[in-house]
Amino acid sequence: MASSTRLAAILQAVMQGMPKALSDSHYPGWHLAPVTGLLNDPNGFIHFDGEYHLFYQWNALECAHQQKCWGHWRSADLLHWQHQPIALMPDEEYDRSGCYSGSAVEDNGVLTLIYTGNVKFDDGSRTAWQCLAQQNSAGGFDKLGPVIAVPEGYTGHVRDPKVWRHEDHWYMVLAAQNTQLQGRVLLLRSDNLREWQNLGEIAGSKLGGLDAAGYMWECPDMFTLGDSTYLIC
Template identity: 65%
Template sequence: MTEAQLLNRALQAVMNRHTGEDPHRPAWHLSPQVGLMNDPNGFIQLAGVWHLFYQWNPLACAHGAKFWGHWRSDNLLDWSHGPLALAPAEAYETHGCYSGSAVSDNGTLSLIYTGNVKFKDGRTAWQCLARINAAGEVTKAGPVISLPEGYSGHVRDPKVWRHNDVWYMVLGAQNLARQGKVLLYRGQTLQEWTLLGEMAGAHLNGLADFGYMWECPDLFPLDNKEVLIVCPQGLAAQEKAWLNTYQSGYFIGKLDYEAASFRHGDFAELDHGFEFYAPQTTLSDDGRRMLVGWMGVPDEDEFYQPTISQGWIHTMTCLRELTLEQGRLRQRPARELQQLRQQHAGLQNVAALLPELAIGQAELKIVPTGNWSACFGNLLWLRCSEEGLQLSRRNRRSGETEHRYWQGKVMALEILCDRSSIEIFINDGEGVMSARYFPAGPPTVVWHGEATLSVDYWQLRSCMVV
């Protein structure tokens, strides 16, 4: 199918989108106009403007040949649609313009992404380059890296950065023994790359078996260390950790650029909730390391979500700031989000005596003492005890109750609510639990227990995408 035909079909899908009342459409999180959205891509601030691209199938609520959609913002709050960035029209990307990153190449916004091609008996992948001019017009330069020898067709998700005036790239990969790896490349230009070797993965740096594929790698410096974010597939669930189908987490270490060696510590989960995957970071103009993730998990229960009847599925997480403190990543809501706050109420009482609060668009800051629980939208239970937090809901596919856990002493919570999602920040960003849920009506929170809670409550304004 030609690019013009693909663009016409995408435009038709947007024009035919549902326009009726949609109680689950987020008020201040990013979501697709139509179809399926997943990984954030090309997250960058360039000349003061934020760009966030995203994996998008505008033609169906299904994983198909992905396009790249495009949002822009001046303030990380209010976003506008940019022109469609990539459509899978070329021979090297016929089964999707898969995930990647964006950089400024002498002031030119440049996209590096995976072109995916499937055959009857396998698949292959190329790492591709495209450039966007000031008018938003995209020129594809085509493949710049072919499939390296010794790896399956599962090589994808390039993240590119500049270090000492040289380009570097990490790639998620699977070798022929079905072991997940991260490959490190170096380039003098964005079109000429040399494979330096495997910098991390299964059977490297003290790891044993550690998954059959590592997706969406992201390497960046923080507080004189390097942090490698990655999404390993194939990790066995533990009793109270690694409970999603695929995991998203990080290693902290030090990269030897010359030896392509990354000595690191243990793997730690980024988010302990039900929905979080494929995060991507960027460095802001004012020096903050910012993160956004997909509030979903592939190959789980996504296609039982009711928004499909409205013609769309999935949202992004809120924007988050990362810091490295006492050897662990902390995630805090981007400080810009405080500008969403409107009416405020301060409450303090025994949990069971606190009033029911509307949480369709709300922020809660809670200082707890003792054991207590709260029910959100009559669907999602949060229980706090000396052991930590338990988040529970009924699985939409099986009907069985499922749980996620954060273990440790809970001293403070910040909970961001947006119609069909909740993000729980624990102890000033020490932990996070993100979840989607789909209340039958305007959601409220109901409190239970004898513990005394201090609660700051704000209603939040909407952020429309125009």
């Protein structure tokens, strides 16, 4: 499906699905759900400017893992949620096969998204870009383009950036697959969210005493509780 045709179909599906879903007695009242299509990977959860924002992977056209957009909910109390316009759609060359999971952060007072742009080629190969988008004055998001290419020594299975601020730097854990088809997690650092230094692998299959632990790791998260730091994938 051509890009313009696909995007028009996505918007039409949402507009047609919204009133039907919200008036359906079986539509979830307590659990967040899209109005049509497939949901996976809630991501970009953030409290910003007095409200909570939660984004999610969404294919509005069908129950298949294709054409992923970023859906968007907003809430003042974590109980009552409002559907927002689609935050990200696969409408650029660098994310044409889907806007995959990522993070939301506040950067100089601006709600900023860091996500994976997925690109699949006709020969079955693929690549990925880690990309930025920032909220504009109308509440939508303007794409700023890729900031990280696939690092040397890794396949196109690089995705799901989790980003946080610590002291004077931004940090990112990034899921990856090396060219030996082993799952890895990379740690990166930046001063400005745009230029990133790869600090190397911090975990993965056959690292740190692990046996073979998967050909691909996804959706990493790293955080501190008490005196300990945890990595979850």
